[in-house]
Structures are given as C-alpha cells and as structure tokens.
Amino acid sequence: FGGVVGGVEATExxxxxxxxxxxxxxxxxxxxxxxxxxxxxxEQDESGExxxxxxxxxxxxxxxxxxxxxxxxxxxxxxxxxxxxxxxRIIILRKIKKLEDAIGMTLVDPIREDExxxxxxxWNGETPPPGDISQGEIDPINGFKYLKEAYQARxxxxxxxxxxxxxxxxxxxxxxxxxxxxxxxxxxxxxxxLVPTKLEPEIDRLxxxxxxxxxxxxxxxGFATTQSASKNLLILSLIVSTxxxxxxxxxxx
Numbered sequence: 303f304g305g306v307v308g309g310v311e312a313t314e315x316x317x318x319x320x321x322x323x324x325x326x327x328x329x330x331x332x333x334x335x336x337x338x339x340x341x342x343x344x345e346q347d348e349s350g351e352x353x354x355x356x357x358x359x360x361x362x363x364x365x366x367x368x369x370x371x372x373x374x375x376x377x378x379x380x381x382x383x384x385x386x387x388x389x390x391r392i393i394i395l396r397k398i399k400k401l402e403d404a405i406g407m408t409l410v411d412p413i414r415e416d417e418x419x420x421x422x423x424x425w426n427g428e429t430p431p432p433g434d435i436s437q438g439e440i441d442p443i444n445g446f447k448y449l450k451e452a453y454q455a456r457x458x459x460x461x462x463x464x465x466x467x468x469x470x471x472x473x474x475x476x477x478x479x480x481x482x483x484x485x486x487x488x489x490x491x492x493x494x495x496l497v498p499t500k501l502e503p504e505i506d507r508l509x510x511x512x513x514x515x516x517x518x519x520x521x522x523x524g525f526a527t528t529q530s531a532s533k534n535l536l537i538l539s540l541i542v543s544t545x546x547x548x549x550x551x552x553x554x555x
Contacts, residue, residue: 357474358455363462365485371464371471375404375489378471379443381452381461383420384435385412387521388475389460395482395496404489405482410449410459411438419457420449444468515542 363371382389410420423437462471519539526532
C-alpha cells in the first residue's frame with residue numbers, strides 16, 4: 303500500500319509505522335478484538351463479515367415540486383437515534399441548514415433491542431421529566447411504540463416520514479444528506495451547500511473510498527463475528543484514515 307499521498311511519497315514501512323503508532327495510541331490490550339454473536343445472521347458471510355443491506359426505501363423529495371414528494375415545510379418528519387452514526391450526520395446537517403422548523407425530528411431509544419428493534423420512549427402514560435431523552439422520545443406523529451410499526455424490513459435509522467401520505471420517503475442516509483442539503487433551501491439556509499455541483503464528481507469519488515473503508519469499515523468491524531474478519535477490517539480502516547490524515551496535513555487542514 304505504498305504510493306503518493308497528498309504529494310508525499312509513502313512507503314509500506316512508512317504506513318506500517320504510522321498504523322502501529324495509532325494502534326499503540328489506543329492503549330488497547332493485545333486481545334482487544336472481542337467477538338460477538340451475529341446480530342443480523344442473514345447479512346453475515348462465511349468469513350464472519352457483515353454485508354450491510356441496502357435501504358428499503360429510496361424515494362426522492364424535489365424542490366421543484368415534481369414527483370410524488372414535493373419539498374414542503376412541516377410535511378416531513380425524521381426518526382433518528384443519537385447512538386447511530388448513520389443518523390448523526392442527518393441530525394448535524396438539519397442543524398447546519400437551519401431546517402429545525404421545516405422538518406420535525408423524534409429520537410428513538412439509544413439502546414436497540416434485538417427484537418423488535420428500535421423503540422420509542424414509554425413512560426407508562428406519565429409525563430417524562432423535562433429534557434430527559436435517556437429513553438428517546440414519545441412518537442408525536444403516529445404514536446408508534448416501535449419503529450418496526452412503520453415498515454416490514456430490518457428496521458434502520460434515520461427514517462424520513464411523510465406525514466401527509468403516511469409513508470416512509472427514505473431510510474437511505476446518503477440520499478437524505480443530498481435532499482436536506484439542496485431540496486429544502488427555500489425553508490433553511492440556502493447559503494450553505496455541502497455538495498457544490500462543480501465538486502460533486504470528486505466528492506462522490508472520495509466518498510466511495512472513505513465510505514467503504516472508514517464509515518462502513520468501522521461499522522463492519524463492530525459487527526464482525528470472527529477474529530480474522532474484525533482484524534482485517536480494522537487494519538483497512540486504519541490504513542485509509544492514516545492516508546487521509548497525511549493528505550490533510552500536507553494541505554495544512
């Protein structure tokens with residue numbers, strides 16, 4: 303895995319030293335890869351590596367009103383979880399774009415049950431303490447107790463719900479990022495564009511690398527059920543993240 307990174311000639315030994323330094327910095331014991339039972343057996347391959355399923359819903363909201371889902375303030379609602387990294391960036395982008403008034407949001411319990419999965423807060427009919435989101439929040443839109451009441455598939459977050467039609471628009475976090483970034487500009491801060499059109503091809507190219515090795519790589523490492531699968535995925539994540547650290551340092555970022 304030698305080569306030029308950010309204008310710097312990087313040799314295999316160079317990478318090995320950086321990776322070993324990063325592992326040492328974690329101060330983890332030698333046997334730090336703890337295997338768990340498969341949480342999603344249908345998505346586990348023979349090596350013990352999880353093959354993340356595709357999104358069940360990939361409909362699109364359009365600012366110009368075309369299609370079945372026009373961009374409208376107050377029509378859509380997000381179901382998210384503070385413990386889910388795939389939901390984190392949707393939560394952050396909603397805040398950055400100042401879309402809090404245009405798109406509602408409800409938190410599910412951060413502790414996911416194996417079955418039936420993500421659940422909403424249940425205070426047994428009592429009013430929750432002010433500001434207490436330790437169990438997530440009560441669903442104010444549909445009164446769901448569990449998110450699986452919304453659809454029949456492996457339940458994931460984030461989910462964008464159409465209150466008018468009573469259906470899920472999308473549970474594809476990549477698509478939701480693009481939609482919130484561009485299609486709701488009439489209701490938020492249009493001066494912020496995290497995917498400028500002229501840079502979109504390069505962003506897509508880099509995302510393809512970063513997603514598989516870092517974003518999804520860490521996710522797959524955590525769900526791996528064998529030592530070898532977890533180790534290989536961790537090393538790949540460390541290699542790619544080290545490369546990007548070098549590139550960013552070279553650009554003084």
